[in-house]
Amino acid sequence: MQDPSAVERYRAAGRRANTQRSYQAAVDHYEQHWGGFLPATGDTVAAYLAAYGAALSINTLRSRLAGLAHWHAAQGFPDPTKAPIVKEVLRGIRASHPQPIKQAQPLQLAALQRCVRWLHGQIEQARSGGDVRRLPRLYRDQALLLLGFWRAFRSDELCRLQVQWNVVQRGQGMKLFLPTTKNDRQNLGTHFHVPSLQSLCPVQAYEAWIAHAGLAHGPVFRRIDRWGRVGEQALHPYSVGGLLRRLLCEAGVAEQGISSHSLRRGFAGWAASNGWDQKSLMSYVGWRDPVSALRYLDANSGLTDGRLWRLPTAQAPA
Structure with missing residues (x-):
């Protein structure tokens, strides 16, 4: 029937x-x-x-x-x-009415380092002072910042991550899964490898957040109320830009023009300056069109003349 x-x-x-x-x-x-x-x-x-x-x-x-x-x-x-x-x-x-293309400013690695150092300090203060209200937000923001940067995720991708789909592999990194992405028109799903790093490690930050919040399923990045209670609902993608601006402001990092795309642009700039070639960068970030990739890179990054595109394939950050 x-x-x-x-x-x-x-x-x-x-x-x-x-x-x-x-x-x-x-x-x-x-x-x-x-x-x-x-x-x-x-x-x-x-x-x-x-x-x-x-x-x-x-x-x-x-x-x-x-x-x-x-x-x-x-x-x-x-x-x-x-x-x-x-x-x-x-x-x-x-x-x-010609108009310049408005782009988010990339989050530079130095700014990322300063923000993470501030978060580490705040976490230690909250733990030693027994401030259980602040700890969930600090752990969540640290994980979102590092995972968003090193995987060059869009805000909606961060907000759609589910705990039960992710697998942490000790000493190797982490595997994430999203059932749909912008370029996955057939809804086949996409797996993402997240590197385990000696510093600014997204895997350690993810584990710390999941363990502190006691999450076993559902959204990874969730809303937290003023009393530090972790909710069931995922963050809204539109809130990620404001979260980043608030975080940088509290950490004393003077960065202008920050939006949710700043993490994606920041990683692209970092990879370009470290010799990633076009194929490696596009594959890792998920770009299909080279023109789209160039829009995320600064004109002075050295990539617009094509020189760095011919360097040997770079590996994931390690």
Whole structure:
């Protein structure tokens, strides 16, 4: 017997939540903020773009078009975003309002070291002083900082890690698993190796956090209330940037432009300066497009002229 609810449930499971939210936000903006009607025509979509051409970035406008295109395809209507007038208006907006690409500042290794030293000191103070309220947050933040840096994770990947999927191998490192990632379109799952290091070790920080919180299953990085109680819910990906900024501020590390992507960019810069070639870096971080990789690297890192790409393959940090 056919079960329509099961069909829809599995269809929904195959859609990426972030993408769906982005599509819905685009439709809401078109209808509620601009006052447009659906289904749309090429002319009305072009007028919508023109209305926000000076206010929104070109990437945001492209995201809005993707959401409108998805709505029309899902409802069986012709896609108005493919109309020539839409492409012409978008090209004109790009020419009339050129904008530099906004990027997060990379978290430098020196800043990472200072922050971890501060965390170590705070943990020792809290333990000796019996401050059980602060300890969970300190252990969690230390693990998130080091794991996010050395594995160059995105914020949503950090927040989707599950304790029961991870395996610590003494003296070797740790294996993590995520059932879906940005580049895993078939939902086959991806395994990540985390190196065991002599200093700034993400594996030791992970073990210390898991042991202190007594976690055996569920999200690795969780919300903690003001009384130091560890919750059941995972951190929200949007909260990771604020967490990093707060942590650096408390540690007295003056870093501007920090966001959740600063960990990813920081590792990429570190790997580049230590001679990783293009293939090794892209494989470790999970990039498929070399152009995407270069966007994460500083222009003065020495990579943009291609010289470091030809060095021998580097190993994982050790």
